[in-house]
Amino acid sequence: MTIHYDGSDDRLKLILNQKSSISAPQEIFITETKDIPQGHKNGIHCLYADMDSLELFKSIKDSDIRHVIPKNREKLESDFDFFIRLLQQKKLCLECFETQLPYGAPLAQFTFPISETIDKIALHQGIKDFLLKKNINSSIVDVVLQSSYELVSNVIYDAPQSYEARFPNSTSSQQIKVWGKICIVLYNEKILIYALDHFGSLNLDDMLEKVVSAHGKNSLQTDGPVGAGIGCKMIFEHMSDIFVFLEDKKNTLVGGVIPLNLGLLRARSSSKLFHFIQV
Amino acid sequence: MQLASQHGNTTKIEIGPGYLSLGFLTSLDQKLFKSCDKVEMVFSENSMLTSEGIVDWSKWIHSLPILRADQEKKIPMIHLFQCPVSVTRQFDLLINNAPENFVVESFFVPFFNEESNEAKSMLLVRDTHFTDDSLQIPQCLDSAGNAMELDVVPKVYFSFLRKLKKFP
Numbered sequence A: 001m002t003i004h005y006d007g008s009d010d011r012l013k014l015i016l017n018q019k020s021s022i023s024a025p026q027e028i029f030i031t032e033t034k035d036i037p038q039g040h041k042n043g044i045h046c047l048y049a050d051m052d053s054l055e056l057f058k059s060i061k062d063s064d065i066r067h068v069i070p071k072n073r074e075k076l077e078s079d080f081d082f083f084i085r086l087l088q089q090k091k092l093c094l095e096c097f098e099t100q101l102p103y104g105a106p107l108a109q110f111t112f113p114i115s116e117t118i119d120k121i122a123l124h125q126g127i128k129d130f131l132l133k134k135n136i137n138s139s140i141v142d143v144v145l146q147s148s149y150e151l152v153s154n155v156i157y158d159a160p161q162s163y164e165a166r167f168p169n170s171t172s173s174q175q176i177k178v179w180g181k182i183c184i185v186l187y188n189e190k191i192l193i194y195a196l197d198h199f200g201s202l203n204l205d206d207m208l209e210k211v212v213s214a215h216g217k218n219s220l221q222t223d224g225p226v227g228a229g230i231g232c233k234m235i236f237e238h239m240s241d242i243f244v245f246l247e248d249k250k251n252t253l254v255g256g257v258i259p260l261n262l263g264l265l266r267a268r269s270s271s272k273l274f275h276f277i278q279v
Numbered sequence B: 001m002q003l004a005s006q007h008g009n010t011t012k013i014e015i016g017p018g019y020l021s022l023g024f025l026t027s028l029d030q031k032l033f034k035s036c037d038k039v040e041m042v043f044s045e046n047s048m049l050t051s052e053g054i055v056d057w058s059k060w061i062h063s064l065p066i067l068r069a070d071q072e073k074k075i076p077m078i079h080l081f082q083c084p085v086s087v088t089r090q091f092d093l094l095i096n097n098a099p100e101n102f103v104v105e106s107f108f109v110p111f112f113n114e115e116s117n118e119a120k121s122m123l124l125v126r127d128t129h130f131t132d133d134s135l136q137i138p139q140c141l142d143s144a145g146n147a148m149e150l151d152v153v154p155k156v157y158f159s160f161l162r163k164l165k166k167f168p
Helices: A010-018 A053-060 A076-088 A094-100 A120-133 A138-158 A172-176 A203-218 A230-237 A263-270 B024-026 B053-065
Strands: A003-005 A028-031 A044-050 A064-070 A107-114 A177-188 A190-198 A241-249 A249-261 A273-278 B001-007 B010-015 B017-021 B038-042 B047-050 B077-082 B102-103 B106-113 B118-125
Touching: A003 A010, A003 B106, A010 A076, A044 A053, A053 A064, A053 A203, A053 A273, A064 A076, A076 A273, A120 A138, A120 A177, A120 B017, A138 A177, A138 A190, A138 A230, A138 A249, A138 A263, A138 B047, A138 B118, A203 A230, A230 B053, A249 A263, A263 B106, A273 B024, B047 B077, B053 B077, B077 B106
Parallel strands: A003 A028, A028 A044, A044 A064, A241 A273, B010 B038, B017 B047, B038 B077, B077 B102
Antiparallel strands: A064 A273, A107 A177, A177 A190, A190 A249, A241 A249, B001 B010, B106 B118
């Protein structure tokens, strides 16, 4: 495996030299603009640039770029190691998160039925109680609650129309597939939050299209449709790291990291890290 | 919990804490809006706007006579009180359809102190802290008495004050 980088950033060059022996399933092309050189189509494309969420989604929409690593973060090497570990995974990338998390990191996870009639308020009361016990400040609590609400809504909205039909006489082992999970972990002045479902049906291009479109909206001209990307826009803005993992027809994980010590303003304007992994 | 009531020519809607599922607005008796001059909408500081709430709001706005030029109806003004941060942040989506029909009477502004990691929000009130073309943000202190900083981009967050020329 080869890592190609033709930019001029000495910090990244140094890290890449140290990683020359690592193994990854494909060649990796790291670029500083979204223009991928011709002949490099087959491989993993990573953009090395500082971007807010709108710039990020615009850059990866309609392109082969599926990873973005920001330049201006302190722990570039750690970000890069995480990227490589993600590429080496053969299954859904939960294991990668676990390697990032300190042992015993406070964690709360809740399963929820994938149904329009879900009691979201009761679900989120559990999340709120967990955060308040950990003395998380009120503005972050609001952001996490809003993010979890939108993530759960997305799981329900994005569920394949046919899922009930697929499990007409479900046994208990099949029944579990119509439950989603939302998970919140506190570690190193950050909150990791993600939603998991067992459909594995998310369409990344659709999601990117909607999020970019939602950024451009300054009014809802009609009866705005649910699923217009507004929810994704609202949650990704607050995240420093954004993850979308897809195990086709098996699992989807969407989530990210909310920094605890930046305040909302700096978190929103921070450069975003993004990984989309499909296995 | 939401309450709607009519007092003379004013319809008052009180919106309780929690997620702002605004679907109830479209289910309210539309007479409440058609027979009044003024709508007062009072939020709770702890109410939180979701994307579904934005869609519900949009449906409600489009159901009102304010956007329907074909109707012979005087236009009710909608006064917004105690708008929480999550609502104020989305003013561009919520009130841009008919900005002349909305009056923001009071709204919360978030502050943050990086050293103490404390966050707080402060209520700004029309004619005390702001008008359509002026804004005076009082100093906000954390629990140790240290000054806190605005936790928003002023030009974006206060953009609903359309005549404001100088941002903090």
